[in-house]
Amino acid sequence: MKNKSIIAVTNCELYLSKRFGLDKCLNSFSYFHPDIPIYNWGDKETEEIKRKWVGFGLTSFMPIIMSEVKKKYNADLVIKLDADSIVLGRLSEIIDCDDGTEIFGVRNDGDHIGNRDESMNRPEPIKNLPNHLYVNCGLIATTSDLFLDEWFNINKYLIDTYKDIRVIPMAEQGTYNCLFHSGKYKTKILDPLGGDLFYGSSANIDAHPENIPLSVQKEYGNFTNWGSYQDIEYKDNKFWLYNKQVKALHFAGGGTWKNSNKMDFDLFNPKIIPELRRITNEYN
Numbered sequence: 001m002k003n004k005s006i007i008a009v010t011n012c013e014l015y016l017s018k019r020f021g022l023d024k025c026l027n028s029f030s031y032f033h034p035d036i037p038i039y040n041w042g043d044k045e046t047e048e049i050k051r052k053w054v055g056f057g058l059t060s061f062m063p064i065i066m067s068e069v070k071k072k073y074n075a076d077l078v079i080k081l082d083a084d085s086i087v088l089g090r091l092s093e094i095i096d097c098d099d100g101t102e103i104f105g106v107r108n109d110g111d112h113i114g115n116r117d118e119s120m121n122r123p124e125p126i127k128n129l130p131n132h133l134y135v136n137c138g139l140i141a142t143t144s145d146l147f148l149d150e151w152f153n154i155n156k157y158l159i160d161t162y163k164d165i166r167v168i169p170m171a172e173q174g175t176y177n178c179l180f181h182s183g184k185y186k187t188k189i190l191d192p193l194g195g196d197l198f199y200g201s202s203a204n205i206d207a208h209p210e211n212i213p214l215s216v217q218k219e220y221g222n223f224t225n226w227g228s229y230q231d232i233e234y235k236d237n238k239f240w241l242y243n244k245q246v247k248a249l250h251f252a253g254g255g256t257w258k259n260s261n262k263m264d265f266d267l268f269n270p271k272i273i274p275e276l277r278r279i280t281n282e283y284n
Contacts, residue, residue, distance in 0.1 A: 004076035004143075006095060008033070009069045011041035011062075012083035020083040021251075021263040024280040028087040031279045036095075037073070040083075041065045055159040059171035062137060063151040070145070082138040084251040084262040085200070086280060088239040091247060093190050093197070094141045102144040102185040105135030106200030106248075107192075123174040126181055132193040135180055137173040138250035139190075139200040147185050151176060190247075198246040234272045 008029055012022045022040065029038045045068075049061050056064065062080065070078040079094060081087070094104050109131045122129060142148065154175045158165045165171045180187050191199035229249070232241045239246040251262040265273050265282075277283055 005074060006036045006077045006079065007069055007073040007075040008036055008038040008079040008081065009041055009065060010038065010081045010083045010085075011046070011065055013043045013046055016083070019261050021086070021261060022083045024263055024282055025081060025083050025085050025087070027281045028279050029081065031281075032087055032090040033095075036079075038081075039069055039073075041069070053156070055163065055165075056155070060155045060159060060165040062140070062172055062176075063148045063155065066140070066142065067145065067148040067152065070148070077141060077143050079141040080139070081248070082250055082252075085138060086249050086263055086276070087247070088249065088279070089245060089247040091141075093188075093199075093247075097188070100186055101188045102142060103147055103180055103187045104141040104190055105180055105187060106139045106190050106250075107132060108134045108136040108252075121174075123178055125178050126174075129177070129181060133181065133189070135177055135189065136200055136250065136252065137176055138252060139248055140176070144185060147179060150184075151179055154179070196244050198241050198244050198249075200248050200250045229267045230269050232269060232272055234275045239272070239275075 010022070010025055012020055012025075017023070026038055026040065029036075045065075046061075049056055049064055053061070053064065066078050066080050069075070077094070079091065097104070122134070126134075151172075155165055155172055158175070165175075179185070191197045228241060232239055232246060234240075249263075265276055268276060
């Protein structure tokens with residue numbers, strides 16, 4: 001699609017903005033995409049959703065946000081990033097795509113995690129979906145209003161029927177995966193198994209647990225998915241992890257991160273921190 005109109009959005013309320021690293025997300029996206037506006041869906045907009053759509057919340061209102069922003073800016077393509085993300089390169093695989101892809105997704109697990117049993121975290125229609133095909137809600141892009149409408153309607157049905165979307169494993173990430181793999185839409189995984197990119201939470205690999213800050217260890221125990229950040233390198237004006245270019249990092253874990261800030265730079269190799277500060281405009 002030539003000359004398409006693009007809008008990006010994240011969502012973060014004020015009380016979570018420092019803990020989630022909202023400014024890092026906004027500034028890093030703008031660094032690589034000065035030509036694309038990014039909008040934060042904040043406190044006022046979130047309260048409006050909750051008043052209008054009773055029962056909707058953090059684990060169910062993503063299709064509403066994406067649809068509302070897409071319509072407001074009359075955009076052909078909407079890119080949604082979780083606020084606890086840092087963009088480390090231009091998202092050209094989304095922006096420059098002209099093959100008719102309707103939904104862009106990123107893997108939940110990276111190549112090095114292996115084929116762990118995640119069936120208990122899958123809704124019934126995708127119970128046996130291989131891990132390398134399961135996508136994460138941390139970064140989604142779509143051109144399809146039909147997809148956003150259908151995703152919203154599924155979430156609404158579950159909320160109306162069961163009062164809580166979390167009857168479905170992983171809530172709206174579960175319903176998103178059901179639609180992504182339904183065959184109704186042309187989809188693309190941006191960081192496929194064996195590919196040359198890290199795109200989102202696929203960089204979460206158990207590595208170097210000894211380098212995880214104590215604040216993280218105290219909160220998550222042995223859950224050390226962010227140890228791989230120590231292995232990220234900066235060379236040739238790009239970020240690399242295990243010989244793959246890193247386009248984005250998502251510090252997955254939702255609102256459970258309570259006692260310290262996500263995406264603190266002490267998670268990373270000190271050699272790349274100056275570049276991270278430059279890209280995020282974070283010098284404190």
